[in-house]
Amino acid sequence: MDQWKIGEITLTWLDGGVTHMDGGAMFGVVPKPLWEKRYPVNDKNQIELRTEPILIKGLGGKNILIESGIGAGKLTDKQLRNYGVSEESLIHKSLEKEGLAPSDIDIVLMTHMHFDHACGLSKWQEDKLVPVFENAVIYTSEIEWAELKNPNVRSQNTYWRENWEPIAHQVKTFEEEIVPIEGIKMIHTGGHSDGHSIIELNVGSEKIYHLGDIMPTHAHHNPLWVLAYDDYPMTSIFAKQKWIKPDTWYFFYHDCIYRAVKWDKDGNILERVPRSPKM
Numbered sequence: 640m641d642q643w644k645i646g647e648i649t650l651t652w653l654d655g656g657v658t659h660m661d662g663g664a665m666f667g668v669v670p671k672p673l674w675e676k677r678y679p680v681n682d683k684n685q686i687e688l689r690t691e692p693i694l695i696k697g698l699g700g701k702n703i704l705i706e707s708g709i710g711a712g713k714l715t716d717k718q719l720r721n722y723g724v725s726e727e728s729l730i731h732k733s734l735e736k737e738g739l740a741p742s743d744i745d746i747v748l749m750t751h752m753h754f755d756h757a758c759g760l761s762k763w764q765e766d767k768l769v770p771v772f773e774n775a776v777i778y779t780s781e782i783e784w785a786e787l788k789n790p791n792v793r794s795q796n797t798y799w800r801e802n803w804e805p806i807a808h809q810v811k812t813f814e815e816e817i818v819p820i821e822g823i824k825m826i827h828t829g830g831h832s833d834g835h836s837i838i839e840l841n842v843g844s845e846k847i848y849h850l851g852d853i854m855p856t857h858a859h860h861n862p863l864w865v866l867a868y869d870d871y872p873m874t875s876i877f878a879k880q881k882w883i884k885p886d887t888w889y890f891f892y893h894d895c896i897y898r899a900v901k902w903d904k905d906g907n908i909l910e911r912v913p914r915s916p917k918m
Contacts, residue, residue, distance in 0.1 A: 640733055641898050643890070643912050646842035648697040648822075650890065652898060652914075653733035655692045655708025658755055659685035659723025664867040665855070677858035679895070685723050687895040688855070689914075690755050692730065694737065695840070698822045701745040704772065705838060705849055706892050710758030713801065728759050730771070744772040746819050749779040750851030751835045752787045753797040756892070761805040768805040778819055780827045781812040783834025793870070794832070828853060828882070830875030831866065837882060847888040847899075853878050856894040860906060 643650045662684050666674040671684075680686050695703040708728040718724075734740055749756060760777065761768045779787075790798040803810075811817075816826045824839045831852040838849040852868075853875045854860065862879040865872045883889070883902075886909065890899040899912040 640736060641912075641915050643898055645847065645888070646697075646845070648695060648840065648842055650898075651694040651696070651733075651737060652689075652691045653694055653704075653708070654726075654729040655706070655733075655759055656690045656710070656724060656728045657726040658688045658690055658709060659683070659725065660688055662686045666859075667865050667867045667869070667872065669864050674858060674864070678856060683723075688755075688893040689895055690728075690759075691892060692759065693849070693890065693892065694734075695823070699820045701820055702739060702743050703746045703748065703820070703823065704744050704775070705748045706750065706756045707747060707759030707771070709755055710760075710762065710771075712763050713758045713761075722755070730759060741771050742774050744775045747772055747775045747777045748819065748823075748825060748838055749777060749783070750837065750849070750892075751783050751832045752779055752802065753832065753852070754799055754802065756852075757787075757799075757802040760802055768801055770806045770809060772809075775809060776811050776819070777806055777809045778811050778813065778817065778825055780825075780834040780836050781814055782827065782829075783832060783836070784810060784812045786832070786834055828874070828878040830871050830878045831869050833870060837878075845888070847890065848882065849890055849892070850879070850882060851892070854883065854889065854891075856891060857889075857897050857900045857908075857911075860900075860902060 641652045662680045690709040692708050693705040711727040787798045787803050818824050822841045825836045827836045840847045862876050865875045869875045885904040888901050897911050901910040903909050
């Protein structure tokens with residue numbers, strides 16, 4: 640597991656699984672000869688997308704998790720194949736290495752509730768789905784929660800009943816923004832989904848960001864490089880123009896190369912935290 644200590648905060652990436660999604664869909668209208676220079680692609684035109692929740696320690700004595708991973712035993716064989724899942728979640732083993740159990744997680748911050756972020760919130764216990772993080776408060780935007788429960792003809796492919804019914808009693812929603820605990824803020828942006836949110840961490844005098852799936856990897860830094868999966872691509876573009884700033888740290892859930900990156904005003908990488916090769 641990779642860890643990054645910045646100020647008094649420690650971020651630890653947990654083993655939440657791995658997917659491989661179509662590169663064309665992940666880069667939308669951007670021609671492949673451009674994006675493949677920035678992010679590796681396999682012979683099936685798939686790019687590797689980690690689904691690794693970020694454990695945050697050092698804020699108010701709480702154990703905070705961003706996203707929940709792909710889960711384990713939640714997908715059919717067909718889904719595993721179609722989504723290129725090569726590894727499922729081993730969250731409990733990752734937490735054990737930190738001296739924790741899933742029941743020790745106090746807060747889970749969900750940028751949105753698409754299956755590759757939310758499947759890890761519940762698990763099968765015999766023939767019943769139950770919460771994984773049984774003592775946590777789970778935060779997501781009010782818009783996201785409403786659509787998750789009543790998806791439309793497009794979003795029903797990613798908003799699944801199995802991912803919200805078992806944890807409904809744990810969920811706390813918000814409209815524009817919320818501060819679950821001092822030092823961390825969730826801000827509704829829309830874009831990737833109508834209810835999508837980003838996360839801002841205060842580290843001393845510095846702010847660092849997790850932009851969720853409006854910038855799922857470092858290769859999506861260009862505001863115009865948005866996903867074909869985005870429900871509202873122009874909203875994503877506007878949000879990226881607003882929130883991507885020079886000399887500022889951004890950290891990732893999906894990136895297979897970097898854990899965090901800082902760019903200069905011209906879009907050149909100033910500093911980076913690489914992902915360690917899995918042993």
